[in-house]
Structures are given as structure tokens and as C-alpha cells.
Amino acid sequence: MKALLLKDFYVLRKQMWVYAIIVLAWGVVPQAWLNLLAVVYGSIIPYSAMAYDQRSRWDKFTRMLPYSDQAAVMSRYVLGWIFILASAAIVMLSQGILSQLSIPSAFFSALPLRILFVALCIGCLLLALNIPLMLRLGAEKARLVSALTTFLVFASAGALSGLADAESTAPVMLALPVLAVLAIIATAVSIPLSLKFYRENR
Known part of the structure; x- marks a missing residue:
């Protein structure tokens, strides 16, 4: 799996600069x-890697290499998790620097890590939705999935900003374990489903 992830990073290295600039730009703005959105944005990155693999027939070539089906599928999830966590780290670092400079910070105000946790869960939910659909429909047919993912990302960011502005934190605290369980269940269902679709595409 490490070799597959390294291949994805080499493929995406030009796009990673754009990704880093976007996340950093969104991370330094003191707007929740x-x-x-910067945190959830990391869940879209595996879509680019999978689209490139399918256009270049790499997904077919991989089957001739000594990689198990589980490794090929799990590398997509691990790639997404890495970018989601990297986005969260960039945002937290940026907002931490702002708070030290006495500049208003979104994450270091009334509702700090709780909302970040919600963003991580939603990123995992979008990842669990995107990968099986991509494997099932393919790169070309999955353009609607890309549009749907973009819509969900913006809708999620809007909903989360509403939570950040809520006066009462009780509903947010009650929603945290529910959202975490949903993310875990969605991922647990998504992985075997993706493996099934991957094997059907032989």
C-alpha cells in the first residue's frame, strides 16, 4: 500500500501545490x-487520483502487479484520510498563529475543537460516499458525482458555520457522538462495497 500511496503523491504533486495554497488561504481567514470548508476539501482529493488512474488505465495495470485488492482499495481511503487530517492541521496551525497575533480566530473562539471534529466526520462521510460511486460508475460517468460532492462540501460548510454561530452548545454536544457513529458506520459499509465494485471491474 505504501508504494500505491507514493505513486498517488507523485501523480498529484503538481495539484498538491494548488491544494496547499487553497487550504492555506481558507485556513488563515478568520471565518468559520x-x-x-478547507478541512472537508481534503475528501475530494482521491477523486482526482482515481480519475487519473482510470484515464491512464493504471487501475487495469495494477491487477498485474503484486498488490492485493484490499491494498488497492484501502489506499484510496488512506489517501483521503491523510489529506483530511493535513487540511485540519493546516487550519489549526494557521488559526493558532492568528490567535497568537491577537487577530480574531474562528477555531479559537467559543466553539473550537468541537466544530473541527464535526468537519472531520463530514469529510469521512463524503469520502465514504465518493469512493464506491467512483469505482462503480467510472471516471467519465462519475462527473455528476463530482458535482454532487462539490455541492455537499459547500452545503456542509454552510451547515457547520451555522452550528458555530449557535448560541447553545448543547445540541452540538449531543450531535457529536451521533455524527461520529455515522462516519464509522458509513466507512465500515463503504470499504467492503468498494472492494466488491473493484473486483467486479476486472
Whole structure:
């Protein structure tokens, strides 16, 4: 799996600069919805890697190499998790620097890590949705999935910014374990489903 991830990073290295600039730009702005959008944005990255693999027939070539089906599928999820966590780290670092400079910070105000946790869960949910559909429909037919993912990302950011502005934190605290369970269940269902679709595409 490490070799597959390394291949994806080499493929995406030009796009990673754009990704880093976007996340950093959204991360330094003291606006909760932009910060949250930056975290969730990491869940879209595996779509680019999978689209490139299918256009270049790499997904077919991989089957001739000594990689198990589980490794090929799990590398997509691990790639997404890495970018989601990297986005969260960039946002937290950026907002931490702002707070030290006495500049208003979204994550270091009334609702800090709770909302970041929600963003991480939603990123995992979008990843669990995107990968099986991509494997099932393919790169060309999955353009609607890309549009749907973009819509969900912006809708999620808007909903999360509403939570950040809520006066009462009780509903947010009650929603955290529910959202975490949903993310875990969605991932647990998504992985075997993706493996099934991957094997059907032989």
C-alpha cells in the first residue's frame, strides 16, 4: 500500500501545490465556514487520483502487479484520510498563529475543537460516499458525482458555520457522538462495497 500511496503523491504533486495554497488561504481567514470548508476539501482529493488512474488505465495495470485488492482499495481511503487530517492541521496551525497575533480566530473562539471534529466526520462521510460511486460508475460517468460532492462540501460548510454561530452548545454536544457513529458506520459499509465494485471491474 505504501508504494500505491507514493505513486498517488507523485501523480498529484503538481495539484498538491494548488491544494496547499487553497487550504492555506481558507485556513488563515478568520471565518468559520471557510476554515471548515478547507478541512472537508481534503475528501475530494482521491477523486482526482482515481480519475487519473482510470484515464491512464493504471487501475487495469495494477491487477498485474503484486498488490492485493484490499491494498488497492484501502489506499484510496488512506489517501483521503491523510489529506483530511493535513487540511485540519493546516487550519489549526494557521488559526493558532492568528490567535497568537491577537487577530480574531474562528477555531479559537467559543466553539473550537468541537466544530473541527464535526468537519472531520463530514469529510469521512463524503469520502465514504465518493469512493464506491467512483469505482462503480467510472471516471467519465462519475462527473455528476463530482458535482454532487462539490455541492455537499459547500452545503456542509454552510451547515457547520451555522452550528458555530449557535448560541447553545448543547445540541452540538449531543450531535457529536451521533455524527461520529455515522462516519464509522458509513466507512465500515463503504470499504467492503468498494472492494466488491473493484473486483467486479476486472
